[in-house]
Amino acid sequence: xxxxxxRSLWLPLSLLTFPYALPAAxxxxxxxxxxxxxxxxxxxxxxxxxxxxxxxxxxxxxxxSSPLIIGERLYVTASSGPDQDRLHVLCLSAAxxxxxxxxxxxxxxxxxxxxxxxxATSTPCSDGKRIFAAFSSNDVxxxxxxxxxxxxxxxxxxxxxxxxxxxxxxxxxxxxxxxxFPVESDSESxxxxxxxxxxxxxxxxxxxxxxxxxxxxxxxxxxxxxxAAGLSVVDPATGKEKWAFGGxxxxxxxxxxxxxxxxxxxxxxxxxPPSSGAEPExxxxxxxxxxxxxxxxxxxxxxxxxNNAGILKCSAAKDGEKVWQLxxxxxxxxxxxxxxxxxxxxxxxxxxQAIDTTAPEGAVVSxxxxxxxxxxxxxxxxxxxYLRSDKFLYRLGGSLGK
Amino acid sequence: xxxxxxxxxxxxxAGSIFGAQDxxxxxxxxxxxxxxxxxxxxxxVAMLAKAPAEQLPRLLFAMNPANEIAANYLRSAVDAVVxxxxxxxxxxxxxxxxxxxxxxxxxxxxxxxxxxILVRVVPAEAAQLMAGFANDPSVELRYDAxxxxxxAAAKQKEAKENDAALKAYQTALNAARDQKQIEKIxxxxxxxGTAVDLPRHFGFLTHWRVIGPFDNTALAGFDxxxxxxxEFVPAAxxxxxxxxxxxxxxxxxxxxxxxxxxxxxxxxxxVTGYASxxxxxxxxxxxxxxxxxxNGWKIWxxxxxxxxxxxxxxxxxxxxxxxxxxxxxGANTILLKVCQNEDVQDWTREWEFQLRVCDxxxxxxxATDRPPTPPAEPKAKSKAPSxxx
Numbered sequence: 001x002x003x004x005x006x007r008s009l010w011l012p013l014s015l016l017t018f019p020y021a022l023p024a025a026x027x028x029x030x031x032x033x034x035x036x037x038x039x040x041x042x043x044x045x046x047x048x049x050x051x052x053x054x055x056x057x058x059x060x061x062x063x064x065s066s067p068l069i070i071g072e073r074l075y076v077t078a079s080s081g082p083d084q085d086r087l088h089v090l091c092l093s094a095a096x097x098x099x100x101x102x103x104x105x106x107x108x109x110x111x112x113x114x115x116x117x118x119x120a121t122s123t124p125c126s127d128g129k130r131i132f133a134a135f136s137s138n139d140v141x142x143x144x145x146x147x148x149x150x151x152x153x154x155x156x157x158x159x160x161x162x163x164x165x166x167x168x169x170x171x172x173x174x175x176x177x178x179x180x181f182p183v184e185s186d187s188e189s190x191x192x193x194x195x196x197x198x199x200x201x202x203x204x205x206x207x208x209x210x211x212x213x214x215x216x217x218x219x220x221x222x223x224x225x226x227x228a229a230g231l232s233v234v235d236p237a238t239g240k241e242k243w244a245f246g247g248x249x250x251x252x253x254x255x256x257x258x259x260x261x262x263x264x265x266x267x268x269x270x271x272x273p274p275s276s277g278a279e280p281e282x283x284x285x286x287x288x289x290x291x292x293x294x295x296x297x298x299x300x301x302x303x304x305x306x307n308n309a310g311i312l313k314c315s316a317a318k319d320g321e322k323v324w325q326l327x328x329x330x331x332x333x334x335x336x337x338x339x340x341x342x343x344x345x346x347x348x349x350x351x352x353q354a355i356d357t358t359a360p361e362g363a364v365v366s367x368x369x370x371x372x373x374x375x376x377x378x379x380x381x382x383x384x385x386y387l388r389s390d391k392f393l394y395r396l397g398g399s400l401g402k
Numbered sequence: 403x404x405x406x407x408x409x410x411x412x413x414x415x416a417g418s419i420f421g422a423q424d425x426x427x428x429x430x431x432x433x434x435x436x437x438x439x440x441x442x443x444x445x446x447v448a449m450l451a452k453a454p455a456e457q458l459p460r461l462l463f464a465m466n467p468a469n470e471i472a473a474n475y476l477r478s479a480v481d482a483v484v485x486x487x488x489x490x491x492x493x494x495x496x497x498x499x500x501x502x503x504x505x506x507x508x509x510x511x512x513x514x515x516x517x518x519i520l521v522r523v524v525p526a527e528a529a530q531l532m533a534g535f536a537n538d539p540s541v542e543l544r545y546d547a548x549x550x551x552x553x554a555a556a557k558q559k560e561a562k563e564n565d566a567a568l569k570a571y572q573t574a575l576n577a578a579r580d581q582k583q584i585e586k587i588x589x590x591x592x593x594x595g596t597a598v599d600l601p602r603h604f605g606f607l608t609h610w611r612v613i614g615p616f617d618n619t620a621l622a623g624f625d626x627x628x629x630x631x632x633e634f635v636p637a638a639x640x641x642x643x644x645x646x647x648x649x650x651x652x653x654x655x656x657x658x659x660x661x662x663x664x665x666x667x668x669x670x671x672x673v674t675g676y677a678s679x680x681x682x683x684x685x686x687x688x689x690x691x692x693x694x695x696x697n698g699w700k701i702w703x704x705x706x707x708x709x710x711x712x713x714x715x716x717x718x719x720x721x722x723x724x725x726x727x728x729x730x731x732g733a734n735t736i737l738l739k740v741c742q743n744e745d746v747q748d749w750t751r752e753w754e755f756q757l758r759v760c761d762x763x764x765x766x767x768x769a770t771d772r773p774p775t776p777p778a779e780p781k782a783k784s785k786a787p788s789x790x791x
Contacts, residue, residue, distance in 0.1 A: 081542060082541070082545045082580050082582075083541070102481075103481055104477070104481065105474045105477065105478070106470065106473065106477070108470040108471065108474075110722075110723075112717065112719055114717065141474075147481075148448060148451060148478075149444075149447050149451075149474075149478035149479075150444055151437070151443070152475065153440075154470060154471050157435070157470065157471065158435050158436050160709070161711055164713070164716060165696070165713060165716035165717040165722065166716045166717055186712065187711055187712050187713045194437075195437075197441070198440040198441040198444060199437045199440045200436070200437035200438075200440055201436055201437065209712075211716065
């Protein structure tokens with residue numbers, strides 16, 4: 001299903017309206033810079049085909065976490081063993097997928113999960129100097145970039161009812177010297193701020209007693225903690241709530257762009273954060289912009305959401321009005337990622353689809369069927385897209401060794 | 403060929419061979435709850451990761467007294483030392499690592515790590531050793547050894563040597579502790595015409611007294627102390643949610659010991675029930691209660707509260723929860739509270755649990771008076787245990 005790229009007339013105008021001066025950056029957390037799913041990289045493959053598959057590297061265990069990209073290296077987690085209680089952190093060469101180092105740890109918490117996910121579901125995060133890897137067993141490991149252990153915590157050892165029999169999936173976030181990690185379940189439920197230097201508690205706050213898989217997102221000096229019970233924005237240094245909003249979701253996460261917080265609640269709700277402790281302003285709500293499992297993506301003034309039927313809906317970020325919608329091939333668990341004018345979507349069966357967002361009605365311009373199971377969200381690096389299946393890590397774009 | 407030394411003796415021996423336990427290991431072993439002593443351990447493990455390869459046995463022995471977090475710190479140092487040494491084409495102290503592996507008194511996870519180091523440097527020898535681990539306390543060593551037994555049995559079956567295959571599968575079953583391996587072996591044995599008593603193999607408790615339903619509206623009953631938590635009086639009658647309730651004897655023949663509370667207690671929502679049994683232990687000492695339950699639950703052992711969890715319908719499996727207890731020789735009482743919520747979806751109907759008593763490896767500890775396993779009921783009725791008032 002290939003079609004030529006088309007560009008609508010509004011694009012130059014939108015580029016003037018929204019400055020995009022951010023430099024290309026490492027991919028340091030779930031959904032990349034700011035948890036946006038958007039990369040400023042250029043030179044990514046625009047026409048997907050088998051020829052763009054630079055390499056495919058086997059992984060030592062299961063997982064759906066996304067790889068981090070720091071310079072020329074990739075960092076990814078996995079789990080293995082009859083009880084999935086071996087926790088792996090790997091460093092691979094971005095150029096050719098070869099393993100640079102691997103460290104293993106023994107899980108100290110429960111490893112039961114729904115078969116669709118696994119113990120290595122949370123995407124690690126990094127401050128560029130250290131890797132903070134979290135697992136469904138609520139084990140959190142901090143390593144330096146050469147694989148040296150900095151610290152480890154076993155949060156279910158410390159808080160024995162902190163677990164979810166379906167599996168934990170929230171990804172940690174590092175901001176300053178604090179690692180923010182939600183550990184939310186029907187039983188013992190909390191969010192914790194760990195000292196990035198030694199893993200000790202900076203703060204620990206109670207969270208709603210209900211299963212939750214959404215990940216925190218940092219914006220404007222606060223960290224958004226989302227659950228089906230609502231949104232709570234906390235100070236990452238203290239865990240103290242700054243403001244809250246009574247709508248939310250348990251799986252997709254919020255997205256922050258151009259001063260607006262897009263919350264997967266009542267479809268999608270656009271909020272303007274309050275300047276000081278007041279209520280947020282609801283700019284718009286669109287109950288047709290359903291997020292289901294995947295998080296919303298805001299790119300070049302447009303909001304992209306994907307529902308359970310695989311319908312990609314494009315709405316205007318400023319007012320939520322529908323621009324176009326496009327039937328794509330689902331089902332999806334992975335959130336789309338964006339670079340340039342393309343949105344990359346990978347469904348659970350391994351079909352990677354490149355969407356031209358500038359086409360008047362959006363268009364699937366090329367596809368690549370990797371024939372593998374993909375639940376995790378892709379990561380974007382220089383000239384390449386990295387996708388992780390349950391068994392392999394793939395690089396699309398660039399050629400071997402370049 | 404295998405030695406068995408008490409942990410403290412092995413650790414003392416390590417100290418005498420390699421010198422006194424040094425400050426870095428000491429600092430790692432001090433790691434406590436909530437990140438206590440992490441900062442000191444971080445500096446210590448960085449030093450240990452730079453140790454020469456001769457120190458590997460010392461690091462492995464240090465895992466014996468270590469808690470799970472400290473053992474992971476030590477493991478990271480072992481991995482770093484091995485990687486660095488092999489990258490520089492240096493030599494590892496193979497004989498000492500082998501000796502550590504073969505001493506079944508050492509930390510099971512550390513022994514598996516020792517085995518994997520041998521796989522990297524002397525793979526042929528490591529492969530030969532594997533066959534000897536079929537009854538090993540290390541769950542992973544045993545798992546791989548049982549896999550070899552299954553493969554050997556399959557070859558005999560393929561060669562149509564059915565008597566030999568039957569014997570080989572039976573040997574594999576006796577050694578197996580992993581559920582998937584056990585299921586596979588049981589399937590093969592049954593195909594060869596042999597009955598397999600899975601509840602007995604696992605050690606599931608099949609005979610219980612149950613009482614209920616009591617109220618759990620709005621999940622409040624989880625924390626309500628109903629009379630069965632205060633006393634066990636077999637003939638007692640209490641006010642329940644739907645009238646008078648009294649203890650009933652029930653038994654289950656379900657393959658994995660699941661006891662369905664819906665038939666004896668009434669298929670209601672927003673309720674709680676209790677199950678009680680006496681486990682006559684053949685031994686005294688540490689053991690594990692292993693519970694699978696998708697309802698809210700609390701458990702008491704010999705009258706002492708052990709653990710409770712208020713999670714509903716997020717899934718259940720064998721050995722979902724491992725609860726350490728200390729067995730008394732003879733009678734030990736077990737009381738379980740199982741709470742049902744008020745959700746109405748079909749998949750929230752289940753109100754059941756499975757419980758077994760075993761050692762840390764998952765080997766069943768069978769009661770001295772264990773009754774015969776009741777016959778498994780037909781699939782369609784398998785959720786309905788027999789009940790008599």
